[in-house]
Amino acid sequence: MPMAVEIPKEKWTGKVREVKLGATAAEGGTRQKTVTVGGESTLPFLTFEGDMPNPPAIAVEVQDRYPSDWSAVLKAAWGDVLNDPAAWAKKAEEYGADIVALKLQSAHPEAGNTDAAHAAATVKAVLAATGLPLIVYGPGQAEKDNEVLVAAAEAAKGERIALGNCEDKNYRTIVAAALAHGHLVVAKTPIDVNLAKQLNILISDMRLDLDRILMDPTTGALGYGLEYTYSVMERLRLAALTGDSMTQQPMICTVGEEAWRAKESKVNEGVPAAWGDWERRSKNWEVLTASTLIQAGADIVVLRHPESIQLVKQAISQWMAR
């Protein structure tokens, strides 16, 4: 006799906040489109238990100087646009990016030490070249981050860009810049549930609205701590769904940067033949890391390879369709 089996369903009391990047002309900016992420009231893609109103978005990394340290695979894929951030951003948009993640690497003291004015000019040029929303990253050096991110915030006034990284050491400056010019922040913490939550509290104590914070829990690539990232992200998301308002920020993962740092994708010298085709392997490294973390709850993945954009997009649309 056939029996009706009822699938047990989890009831969640909390919900991830919806965060909107970019502002159109009507909203005081110049973006042709905006991207909203978050809003989940269920674990990733488990839509029988809740809603997932927005698909995970893909941001594509663009740097403001030629990325000489990048893998030859990436350099070949992008070609000449790597010399010009505006052209690069435009190309990324053509390849299907939802968001441009502009990294102001040239401001790094060891990579040109360019100043605030240069940063402002770059941001303006990229904004002019693409209609996509922007995330702007500093070079990752505290003093220079403060200098160029403040300039970027001013240059992009009204565009609702995200400023990153906002960390426990510099959050006051970055949050103040976001407050002054109507932007968002990317709150980055070393892979730990408590630290992520603490930074969100510190930021919201400065009166930045909670729907203006993205959190970056720190990404470990495939083979380099992916499981750890997965588990921390999963715990953050479970906390969010059970109602902890300080973990209800959409998560962003810098997948490209981490995946392309792995020995397996970066180089091909002296590796065993069994590892197979270098190009295929390195793209897979990025795609597998991205799709795994999307399953863990990532709302934005920042990618590097043009084909990865396509492959991850495909995966997302298949998962969303189910």
Next chain:
Amino acid sequence: MDGDHPLATTLVIGLRHTLRKMKNAGTHATGLQEAKYHIAFRPDAKMVTVPEGTLLSDAIAQAGIRFNLPCGGQGRCGRCKVVVEKGEVKRRGTSRLSTVELEQGYALACQTMVYDDLQVFIPPQEAILRRLPSEKAAAEIPTLPVECDWQSNPIVQKFFLTIEPPSLSDNTTDFERLQRELAKQYNIRNIVAGLPVLRKLARTLRESEKESQGWQVTAVLEMGSWLDEDAPPRLIDLRPGDHTGRTLAVAVDIGTTTNVVYLVDLASGKFIDSAAAYNAQISCGEDIISRILYARKEGGLEHLQRLVVGTINELLHELAERNRIDLSEIYAMTVAGNTTMIHLFLALDPSFIRLEPYIPTINHPPPVRAAELGIHICPEAPVDCLPSVGAYVGGDITAGVLSSGMFKTDTLTLFIDVGTNGEIVLGNADWLICCACSAGPAFEGAGVHSGMRATVGAIEEVWINAQTYEPTYQVIGNVPPRGICGSAMISLLAEMFITGIIDKSGRINRHLNTPRIRMGEHGPEYVVAWAKETRNQEEDIVLTEVDISNLIRAKGAIYAGFSVLTASVGIDLADVEQVLIGGAFGKYIDVEKAIQIGLLPDMPWERFKYLGNTSVLGAFTALLCRDMRREVVEIARKMTYLELSADNRFMEQFTSALFLPHTDMTAFPSVLRLLDQQGK
């Protein structure tokens, strides 16, 4: 208005009528004249006139009366209490006033507005200092913390003897003569004696001879052992003459950071005096792990043993000098200390305490003679170390549990000894579970830039004005300050947090407009006292961001210990019925501030009790009373030890607690409310 010329009073009353008229005319006729009221202050006999709605604190300032608003007029500290004796006022906030005080007309000057002519009494501000639990345990003269029968059976007793000198017809030996008289006069038999006493026996007896009365001596006997009173009595000293008035002994707490000695009288059960100093071993490492590592060096163990014995001897000499006693008159010593400190005190190899599976040489060392350790008291005096539970829960904690009385209560009790190691015990008369977490020496005033012990010259409490960021502090002994002690660390951290000088992660906000926040040699810092206010006039007293981070680690470790310990037995922290706090904070700990920084759980204040230094109090009790000494063994036996390093919940809870007050803000509702009020 006492002391004022009668004419002045008349004038004032007359003026008041005139003004009343003006006020009425103003409101009804022109609407221009603002209502004004007169306030007469007592006992200063001053009078002011102020517009309606003026804050009483502003009126006091206008009258030129010296009056402190430690929290800057926010109604937080409750230090500006006054009594409104005549007239009506509007109270904006009464958070610090009890119902009784409200009935008596008390008001907070900074929260009270003038709507009438008033007569206001300003009590002396010192007299209304709000001190959270200090009570008897931390009082000037410690008493036995638990009830026990200490009279019937002290460990050392003195017996005055008159002994017939020998003759050719009675040629018994000196020792046998002594034995014979003890048996005859006091029914004490089978005494034994060590070599040091035997060596001086012959001479002492003959020196004691009084004309035609024979030998007159005081025999000092250790009556069996601490655990077995039927063991043979041991002659530990012999003195010419009668010395039976009192029997001096010492209770000692060997802390990783602080050593304390209590001088007591076994005959009267009374505390006589105490002395404390930092453990000289600090020069070889601040925590027990670094001490253990130091002990592994060539001669390291012996050096550490000499250092701690040196500290204790210094304290003994200090006590002897102050009380005009002879150190050789001190006949017993009971020592409480953590397992490592006891190992180092006895020069036992502590290496394996540090290494998995964390095994001490011994938990309950047998008593030794003072001379064997180099302690400058009677060489034959027994030195008794209280038993440990394990590598990280020592005799200081069994002593603490003893003095807290938790071993005989039905109340679910959480006992915490805040020292370099935070030891936590949960339970009641039926069961006890404990854990230890490394808090560091910050709350003992060590390892902090301007830190010091809770002694004269230490800032012990701080309030910060939330508008100006200017501090008001209280110094032990009311002298110019020399540094900051543990209790002030708590209040300072809480005040800096509540006023927004530091954020929830403990970072100093350098954008605030005050010269007290600056970049120092060790990074950002807050100046608590300028050099010119201090005793030596040389250096500013500061709290640096590094200090703050150490304090947050210390409190985080302790709170994480609470969380893990309660969770391990399936109890919610909120179910704990009383929290007993021990530690070398000085005379008191401000429970409210300790909750604000998340050192103590957010529960009603009346559940907390501060017991002072429970380790030395426990040693004092065990020294005086044999029943209690046996109880310590029972406590040690009964206590279950939870190893936190083997518990992965601890790290999680610790990171969570490295925040002010805590990452889980919902666990601190009273602090959330306060922050809301502050708009921070």
